[in-house]
Amino acid sequence: xxxxxxxxxxxxxxxxxxxxxxxxxxxxxxxxxxxxxxxxxxxxxxxxxxxxxxxxxxxxxxxxxxxxxxxxxxxxxxxxxxxxxxxxxxxxxxxx
Numbered sequence: 782x783x784x785x786x787x788x789x790x791x792x793x794x795x796x797x798x799x800x801x802x803x804x805x806x807x808x809x810x811x812x813x814x815x816x817x818x819x820x821x822x823x824x825x826x827x828x829x830x831x832x833x834x835x836x837x838x839x840x841x842x843x844x845x846x847x848x849x850x851x852x853x854x855x856x857x858x859x860x861x862x863x864x865x866x867x868x869x870x871x872x873x874x875x876x877x
Contacts, residue, residue, distance in 0.1 A: 800872075807869035814862020818855045825851015 829847030836843060 803872045804869060807865045807872060810865025810868065811862050812865075814858045814860070814865055817858025818862060819858075821853075821855030821858055822848065822851040825849070825854070 825848040826844070828851070829842075829844035832843040832847065
């Protein structure tokens with residue numbers, strides 16, 4: 782019994798360390814992380830600025846709430862970028 786028949790005819794492919802696909806995926810993760818990390822807080826600030834300042838959300842100003850969520854999204858983006866960079870460095874050490 783081969784592996785392809787065990788998965789209903791779909792063979793799974795895990796890219797080898799240092800392969801072109803692995804490096805491309807790592808670079809995409811880094812770029813996505815940089816963009817989300819940069820534009821998350823900016824989007825939070827702009828969203829908070831658009832919302833009416835007369836209303837409060839649980840006693841907090843909308844600008845603070847939106848900027849807080851933007852910073853959380855930006856932090857997740859930075860974490861994704863760091864994981865992509867670590868993956869890229871790990872893959873480069875296994876090149877022949």
